[in-house]
Amino acid sequence: MPVRLKDIAAQLDLSVTTVSRALAGYSDVSPQTRERVLATAAAMGYVPDATAQRLQKQRTNTIGFIVPTFGPRFSDPFFSELMAGIGNEAARRNYDVLISTVAPGPEESEVYNRHIKSRRVDGMLVVRTRRDDPRISKLLEAGLPFVAFGRTETSSGYPWIDTDGATGVELAVQHLIALGHRNIGFVRSPEFLMFSALRWDAFRQVMSANDLTVNPQWVLHGDLTQGTGKALTGRLLGMGQRPTALLYDNDLMALGGMARCRKEAWLPAATFRLSVLTTSGQPSMLIPR
């Protein structure tokens, strides 16, 4: 049913080779022949079989994107925005995007293994990096090109791009201080995430730089979901000695927190969101031509 090279070749009484080379624009096929090939290929609705091309060319024109999910259904909307950007840019360059969702854990490593060894993708995108991230060591070891969105503890030797969370925290805290707040709470994210560590360091630094003490009771850990944002905010604001301002590690927990505030008829302060970028400055994935 689908049109193959040999169908075009038969139609025009040419060899498959010539048809292939005509379509690829090689100079060893006469202009008239090229025209004939182009015309009938278009007329017959020929589109090359991607699988065969990949096998022969030994590249898939596909980049892999593994979305970390907590639980079977949940996924941070943050990733949907990211994906739109990735998808559009990939399409512009004629790349496919192969996505997988997997919860962090032992089987995550299996998924990466299969993607790498089975040669489904030419390279990968790694998001939500951990301080010591097994995915990155695995990719480095395998020699598969990749770019990380986020850093690791020793973030050298590979290309990454990241939000400058430290600057974000600094600006946010200074903003709160300027508003007169001295009792600032912090709804943090899981400690094994690198961005969590970076923001925590920044938090302590800017606090002490302003002669404020960090009250450990006001620092709680959530799992990045709206649910814990809500719950932890409730706990913080239910304390006898309670903070007057709250900082959140991500949007979703902040949204949960704001919902909780409204429910209790507490007014949330204005939201404050940054997206300053920084990069490793290293060359990123090779994109040919």
Add this chain to the structure above:
Amino acid sequence: MPVRLKDIAAQLDLSVTTVSRALAGYSDVSPQTRERVLATAAAMGYVPDATAQRLQKQRTNTIGFIVPTFGPRFSDPFFSELMAGIGNEAARRNYDVLISTVAPGPEESEVYNRHIKSRRVDGMLVVRTRRDDPRISKLLEAGLPFVAFGRTETSSGYPWIDTDGATGVELAVQHLIALGHRNIGFVRSPEFLMFSALRWDAFRQVMSANDLTVNPQWVLHGDLTQGTGKALTGRLLGMGQRPTALLYDNDLMALGGMARCRKEAWLPAATFRLSVLTTSGQPSMLIPR
């Protein structure tokens, strides 16, 4: 560098055929041989080349998912939740998910064409259906298996699954009426979307069934984004003669509307969200074995 079948074959002094059949579990290879093959394959870290398998088997074990985006970066978080479910279930069945993002329009058709003709996928998922959806006619014509999330004007002849928006609207309006509202506004979605038409019909029906008139001035069209939700809510509540309750076609616009309400210190009513499902009852995509 990567391990191939022939490497294992050479190592064990067997033919490629036997190694392949041993791994596939055929009965025409002796138990001892199978053991040897399995052991060395594992030891050498063999993972079959997905591309070669696909070419030979003539199936890709991949399903395509084209996310409609408005603008270059925007994507409804609704799709990220959907995608988590799709991704996990696909992984469970050893399927890959190939995603593309494309804005509705002429080039959308091109993307579908390429996916279909190039044999990248075995089947597709279609979301956010239009009343007369060219993607569906194209897929039917091409004979490519697919499932639609959403219906079309003539929604027969193909498998679909959909939220029962009509029932949702009915329950929501009855709820508002029970609260004493008679002046109900409706922030609708683009009319070419099927779910928009279904919900609009349901709205008019439940209104007239309760002897309420639909004020056309209170029915506005948004583009499903938070932005228009906010703007249209402002317009509605700024009218001299204004509605006392508002219905929104989707979460995002409702969120924008609630933000606008808070900003003006209007209290939003409790939110009300349904997810009743309905299906075509038709067999869905063939998944082998």
Add this chain to the structure above:
DNA sequence: CTTGACATCCAAAACGTTTTGGATTACAAT
């Protein structure tokens, strides 16, 4: 000893493309 049945193995073809390494022709220069 022959025949058949069974167990175990494998060479070759096939999937659809691109690349390699010529083959053929025409024509100009010697």
Add this chain to the structure above:
DNA sequence: ATTGTAATCCAAAACGTTTTGGATGTCAAG
């Protein structure tokens, strides 16, 4: 006439797997 050169074309190999259609050997039944 011979040689060289350029312009076109193509058969065969290659990518890595699975499937097809035997081949070979062993052993029991006749």
